[in-house]
Amino acid sequence: MNRLRWLRRPWQVALAGMALAGVLAYAGIGAFVWWQAEALLANPPQRPADAALVLGSRAYLDGKPHPCLAGRVDTAVALARSGLVKQLAFTGGVDSEDGRTEAVAMRERAVATGFAGPMLMEPASTSTRLNLSLSRPLLLAAGVRSVVIVSEPFHLWRVARLVKMSGFDQSFDVQYAAAPTSCWTALGPFSKGALREPAAIVNNAFRGFLF
Template sequence: MRRRIIGALAGVVVLGVLAFGGPLVWTWSVSSGHRFSRVPDAPDAPVAIVFGAQLQPDGKPKPFLAGRLDVAAALYRAGHVKAILVSGDGSGTSGNETAAMTRYLAARGVPAAKLVADPAGLDSYDTCVRAYQVYGVRRALLVSQEFHLPRAVALCRHVGIEADGVAGRCDDCRQMTLWRNRFREIPAGFKAAVDAVRDRPPVVSSPPDSSVSKALTS
C-alpha cells in the first residue's frame, strides 16, 4: 500500500513537471535567438509592440510599464522602428492602460502620428493575435521585461508575426516584485501553451484596422 501511494505521488509530480515544464521549454526554445537585452543590439522592424500593465493610482505607468515604454521610445529614436503599437486593457481596474501609455510616449518625443493604441489587448495572447489579425502586423519588436519575453515572443511567432523581443528596464522595481513575476511565468506559460494549441480567438473581435499602416507611412 505504501509503495502504491508513493508511486501515485511520484506520478502526480511527473505529470505536474510535464504540464508546467513543457510549456516553459516551448517558450524558451521558440524564442531562443530572438531576445535582446539592449537597444543597440536590437534588429530593425517596422513596429514595436509594447505590452500593457497596471497603472499607479494617479493613472501614470508603474515602474514595470514605464521601463517598457522608455525602451520603446529609445527604439524609435534610434531608428529601429517606425511606429509603436501599445496594447493593453483600455478598461482595466487601474485605469485606461493604453491611454496612459500613449501619453507617456508622446511626452518623451514620439510623434502622435506614430502611435497606435489597442485597448483590447487583454493578455499577451490577445495582444499578439490582434496585432496580426486586426492591425496587420507581420514583423515587430516586442518590448517587455526579460522574464516575459520568452512567452511573448513564442506567442507572437505562433500566430504568424516575425517577432524579436527587447527587454524593458525596471530600475525602480523591488526584487520581491521581480521574483514574484518570474514565478508567475510558470502558470502563465501553461496558459499560453493551451491558448496556442487551441488557437483561441481573442476575447474582443474587431474588423481590420489600418492604423498601423497609416502610422508607418505618415
C-alpha cells in the same frame, strides 16, 4: 513503525511525490525563462523597423503609473529616439486590477517623456495572445511590415512562441526588445511577473497556443 504508517497511506506518498514534481517542474521552467531573458537582454534588436509594438501589463500601482509598464514604454521610446523604429504601437485593454486601459496609460507615458512621434493604439486586448491578434490588422492598415515587440525579459520567450504559432511572423519581420524595467533590475526572476510566467506558459501550452 513510521515506515509502516506511510505504507498504509500510499496516497500520501503519491501526493507528496506529485507536489515535489510540480515544484521542480515550475523551478525548471523559471530557470529556462531566466536564461532566455538574459540572452535577449544581451542581444537587442539591430535592424530598423517600421514600429515598436509595446505589449500591455498592469497600468497603475498605488495610483501611479506602474513601473513595469512604464519601463516597457521607455524602452520603446528609446528605440524611436535612436532611429531604430519609426513609430510606436500600444496594445492592451482595460486592466481588471486597476480599471485603466493599458494602451491609454502607455500613450500617456510616452507623451510625458516628450515623445511626439506617431502612435497607434489597440485598446481592447486582455491577453498576450490577443495583444498580437488584435494588433495585426491595425499594424497592417498603417503600412507596417516590420515590428520590434517590446516587453519585459521574462515574457518574450512565450511571446515568440505565440508569434510563431499564430502566424504573426508571416505578416511582419519580427524582432524582440527586452525592456530592463525597474521591476526586472530590482528583482529579476523573482519579480511578480516573472514568478507568474511559468504558470502562464503551462496554461498556454495546455491550450495548444505554444506548440
